Amino acid sequence: MSAVPGADLRHKVACEQERIDEILHEVGRLYYLGAERYGEQLKRLCSDIDERKRRIKNMKNQYDAMKSVRRCPKCQTELNLDYKFCGVCGTDVAHTAVNAGKELEVRDDE
Numbered sequence: 001m002s003a004v005p006g007a008d009l010r011h012k013v014a015c016e017q018e019r020i021d022e023i024l025h026e027v028g029r030l031y032y033l034g035a036e037r038y039g040e041q042l043k044r045l046c047s048d049i050d051e052r053k054r055r056i057k058n059m060k061n062q063y064d065a066m067k068s069v070r071r072c073p074k075c076q077t078e079l080n081l082d083y084k085f086c087g088v089c090g091t092d093v094a095h096t097a098v099n100a101g102k103e104l105e106v107r108d109d110e
């Protein structure tokens with residue numbers, strides 16, 4: 001578990017988006033070389049992009065679910081909304097508990 005909740009997911013989404021850019025680059029190259037000759041390859045690359053976009057969507061849903069959970073700012077334990085103290089480390093969380101914070105940046109290039 002990483003120190004910042006959601007950091008893993010943010011990193012994974014960034015990796016997928018980077019890969020999509022690479023694939024799009026390759027699609028452009030093959031298209032330039034001859035869409036008919038490379039049709040099968042182009043189809044594969046395009047469905048690869050679709051698959052990655054599906055994965056990003058799932059990760060975004062996971063992230064949103066994670067964001068709605070309150071966590072102890074000290075040990076990151078998930079807390080019920082009505083807890084006043086963290087059950088693990090005893091931190092006063094009445095006013096300090098945090099959620100995963102900032103929005104997951106998902107590019108919308110549909």
Ligand SMILES: [Zn+2]
Nearest residue numbers: 072075086089
């Ligand atoms: Zn704690």
